[in-house]
Amino acid sequence: MAAETQVNLAVLETAKRFLSSFNRPARLLVAVSGGSDSKGLLLALNRMIEATGNADLSLAACTVDHALRPGSADEAEAVAGFCASLGIAHVTKRWDGPKPSAGIQAAAREKRYQLLASAVDDLGATCIVTGHTLDDQRETILMRSERGQGPGGAGMADETLYDRRFWVLRPFLGLRRADIRAFLTAEGVGWFDDPSNVNMRFERVRTRERLADADDEAVATWDAAFRARSSVRAAAWLELHARVHESLVVSVADAAVAGCVDADCRRALLAMATVVGGRTHPLAADTVTRLVAFLERGEPGRLTAGRVVFDRRATGLYLYREARDLPLLVLRPGATGIWDGRFTVGNVGNGMVQISAAGDGGLQQERLIAAGLPPGVAKRASFSAPHVVSTDDNCIAEAHIEPRIGPYDTFLPGFDLIMADMIAGLFGRQPYVRSPVHDLLTEMER
Incomplete structure (x- = not known):
């Protein structure tokens, strides 16, 4: 009994510490799949908000139904009922349409964050909170280290900016899954086990099996x-x-x-x-x-x-x-697209536009030479500049072009924020959105 009490206190104290770090007011969107980690996170956060009477903090929840197996819709409906019992607003987002035959987990992850971001808009949330645990962290470290990324760049961040808009926060990265399940059991709350978590086709499942009998020292330490x-x-x-x-x-x-x-x-x-x-x-x-x-x-x-x-x-x-291998992008009026992974282009005119490589240097070459670059560099670099033309008669090509910071514009780990801001500034961009957790930059600058 004493051990169970300690586990419950660890889970609740982690939730309390996390909530106390927020700039307020804030509304947290918790991603709840119905598994033990996310249900434990939602329940612990709700318990601590109720216990402290924080009127300036509130919760909402979203379940992403990937529609990859029978019964997923029923599970999402059950999660909605669980949230209703706690008085927490909930929305289900479903991944409709065809699914890829290969790379399904990566595609599902990408779609999951897109749908969570749309739920943030729907529910007026400040950020996204997920239930990733120490078990997930250990698996990630081992997988990435084996791919050659090394322990220095292998771990998940407890804060990640998604799509330059919303921070994804992971407050349970220091807790083991077993502790969260013990907390739920003590609270009389059950959970779903996703069959894909035991499917050996997936790299993470195979890694999890190898880690089951490994000592902590067998995995590189993430700092x-x-x-x-x-x-x-x-x-x-x-x-x-x-x-x-x-x-x-x-x-x-x-x-x-x-x-x-x-x-x-x-x-x-x-x-x-x-x-x-x-x-x-x-x-x-x-x-x-x-x-x-x-x-x-x-x-x-x-x-x-x-x-x-x-x-x-x-x-x-x-x-x-x-x-070489420079693409062609066609945009309708009002549409936005990414050209060559380097530029975000928005068609702000009234006709179709086409974006391709300049090919002949021209004005960009002159500008680069005027900036003091060697003529040979200026000439070669100008060939890959974006060139916008109208494809509609009697329409003038009008486009807004902004440099894209490829490594960080979709997922920016919080520990790389200062470097990402510097790179964005060098490319003439504004700093990235700040985290709702008030001590992020302070901790990074120590």
């Missing part, structure tokens, strides 16, 4: 504070040494490139390359090894990696998009 401090140092390096020209070229002085020997400045440089290449993920480990060897030689030359030309000259290093 979010270390990653946050690295973000601060990387941002400082970028502020001193990196410049962005016309959102097309990143330049770094030669002395700074020669002195880029530590992990933080290399991480900063690779992040800029990811943006220039219109990618969402960093370069693969073997490509990074090849790039580092090229930079360490210190000789003039060009190397292409991840759709980016690394152009080393006596005056410095220049990064720009290679001029």
Whole structure:
């Protein structure tokens, strides 16, 4: 009995501590699948709001029905009933339409966050809260480490900005699933077990099986504070040494490139390359090894990696998009799309527009030369600039073009916020939305 009481107190104290960190007023949208983790989270948060009488904090809930198996709609309906019993507003969002035959879990994750974001709008919420646990964290660390990302970049953040709009918060990352289930059992609350959680087709399930008999020391330790401090140092390096020209070229002085020997400045440089290449993920480990060897030689030359030309000259290093495999994008009036992963384009005119590569340099080349770039760099970089034309007679092409920060515009881990803000600023963008948890930047800057 004493052990159960301690477990209950740990769960409730975690919820209480989390709630006390909010800027208020706030409304939290809890993602509730019907599984033990999310139901435990919702119940614990509700108990602590009731116990403290926080009128400036409230809860709402959303269940995403992926419609991937029989019975999922019934489970969503049961969750709605559970929320009603607690007096919590609830909405179900269903993933309708065809499903991919491959990569279903990744596609389901992407759709889940899209639907949760729409629920935030529907219910007037401040943020999204999910029930990820220490078990999920350990699985994630092991999976990502085995992919070569290493322990320094392998863990989930307890705060992640989604789509530049809403923060996704994970207050239970320090709690084990067994403790949450013990809390629910003590409260007389049941839960659903998703059959996919035992399907060995999925990488996470296989990882979970391997971890079942492993010691904690068998998994690399995740240190979010270390990653946050690295973000601060990387941002400082970028502020001193990196410049962005016309959102097309990143330049770094030669002395700074020669002195880029530590992990933080290399991480900063690779992040800029990811943006220039219109990618969402960093370069693969073997490509990074090849790039580092090229930079360490210190000789003039060009190397292409991840759709980016690394152009080393006596005056410095220049990064720009290679001029091949550039896409064509057509937008209706009022529509918005992403071109080449590098630019968000909105059609603000009254006719159809087409966005393609400039191809012939032109005005962009002149601007880059005027900015002091070597003519050869300016010419090559200008070939990959976006060019907007109208496809309708008697209509003038009008479009709003904004640089896209590929690594962070969909998912921005809180521990990378300072570096992401620096990169956004260098590309002429505003800082990212701040977390509703008031101590995020304070903790990162320590």
